[in-house]
Amino acid sequence: MYNHEMAAEQTPPDEPARTLRLLWRASIDDGAPRRGPRPRISVDAIVDASVALADEKGLESVTMRAVADRIGVGVMTLYGYVPGRDELLGLMIDQIATEGVRPPHTGTMRERLEAVADEQFAECRRHPWIVDARLPRPWIGPGGSHRYEWQVAAIDGEGFDDITMDQIVTAIVAYVHGAARHWAGEQARMRLGDTDIEWWTSTGAVLEEVMDGSQYPVSGRVGQAAGEDYGLGDAERSYRFGRDALISGIEQLRTTR
Amino acid sequence: MYNHEMAAEQTPPDEPARTLRLLWRASIDDGAPRRGPRPRISVDAIVDASVALADEKGLESVTMRAVADRIGVGVMTLYGYVPGRDELLGLMIDQIATEGVRPPHTGTMRERLEAVADEQFAECRRHPWIVDARLPRPWIGPGGSHRYEWQVAAIDGEGFDDITMDQIVTAIVAYVHGAARHWAGEQARMRLGDTDIEWWTSTGAVLEEVMDGSQYPVSGRVGQAAGEDYGLGDAERSYRFGRDALISGIEQLRTTR
DNA sequence: CCCTTTCCGCGTACAGTGTACGAAGTAACT
DNA sequence: AGTTACTTCGTACACTGTACGCGGAAAGGG
Helix, strand or coil, rough: CCCCCCCCCCCCHHHHHHHHHHHHHCCCCCCCCCCCCCCCHHHHHHHHHHHHHEEEEEEEHHHHHHHHHHHCCHCCCCCCCCCCCHHHHHHHHHHHHHHHHCCCCCCHHHHHHHHHHHHHHHHHHCCHHHHCCCCCCCCCCCHHHHEEEEEEEECCCCCCCHHHHHHHHHHHHHHHHHHHHHHHHHHHHHCCCCHHHHHHHHHHHHHHHHHCCCHHHHHHHHHHHHHHHHCCHHHHHHHHHHHHHHHHHHHHHHHHC | CCCCCCCCCCCCCCHHHHHHHHHCCCCCCCCCCCCCCCCCCCCHHHHHHHHHHHHCCCCCCHHHHHHHHHHHCHHHHHHHHCCHHHHHHHHHHHHHHHHHCCCCCCCCCCHHHHHHHHHHHHHHHHCCCCCCCCCCCCCHHHHHHHHHHHHHHHHCCCCCCCCHHHHHHHHHHEEEEEEEEHHHHHHHHHHHHHHHHHHHHHHHHHHHHHCHHHHCCCHHHHHHHHHHHCCCHHHHHHHHHHHHHHHHHHHHHHHCC
């Protein structure tokens, strides 16, 4: 005997909608007492465990089994809370967007834009694995929404039209992601420690043998200078350089209109 | 009975060195006739097949089995030519860096930097999967080296010191990568076609229900404007916006010294 | 000519992945 | 007590990268 009424709206919550509700933690908890055993864990527990795992050992070590082990349940239990691994990744990404500290904007526009870039970069620094994470869907969750609101607010009232405002934020975020990618790569290499030096010497020897230096007049000189002067460890300086240039360009946009 | 002589230098070519030689196609072909059957395929064939596969169906569909099937050999045959999947990925990345057309630089510095950015962006456009590819090692191959040489040459003789030159190129490449990431995401969504519209409407309905619009005064307005005006399909316009801003900032760098 | 040596091709096997299915158990409602 | 709704999770399957080792093919030496 079926209840025709309840089948009306939401019998099988279609996939995207379910994940969206999950992102906003819009559990359908209408106070009515649920049957069966109370859930032993929660989405938050799963997401937190996954983030911790990714922070410690990288994204590829976030397997469903590893996550389940970490919170002490069977693997398949997770699927009662989360549709699948991809959706879990979306939850993780929005989760870390929530952590950022974003004080009200003050100072010049340049300072505000710097803050926007630095906050986004700090997020990547805390969780280097986001640069590896690519999603089939751009899930719109609370974390990302709050961040975007704060980012756009940084240039509100500066005389830009709405579309330009969006493009400014998009450009900065894009740059930060790209720079963070380089930074994360360098970071991963540094974590290998001495192995890395060994690798570079071995690499250098082979390169010397195999590539014709005379074919690279400019980059040979520049690459060497860059390598000697700041070597490993200054993807961060590079980040700041590009950040400042980009913001200068945006500033100029305002004065030339 | 062993030949002691040949064991002296290169009995087991250590992993990185081997891949490096592979990148530069420095086969140890010393003219001496090899025993046994001639190789039936080549590294190039493997790399080409892999790139084609990635172009057609995305990076995750580049499995060793799929590649082997495509060129009509057994899976394990590949391992006679290539150390493993990660190294193959490195070969693919350097391969597509070879394809770019990079004419001698002409015009103003702005035009030259635009060309640098656009060429790098075109590469990402041709092979959207590179934004997904992250390598443990930054392999230095001929493709990437030529590209870097050309990129640095674009600002040679403009009065920048070597380190600044490197940072300029790095910043542009970083930005392009970030923008390409957004572009690739949008592209993937567009390829889903009508499914996507359906998805957005469904998403919109849920969002309306679940997120409190009043919490997002600025982004609510801006997001709507951006969505209405150029909707899907203009990650490219965004790219140009940021590119121009970044280059403006770099130009300014020169005049202020 | 055969035998040895050296190399290529690749079938099989294994540990690991995400997840579909369905059985077992538990708490509330009738 | 019986029914119903709900959570947990063992098992199974298709798929991944790749180690091992066998069989055969081409060249060199007798």
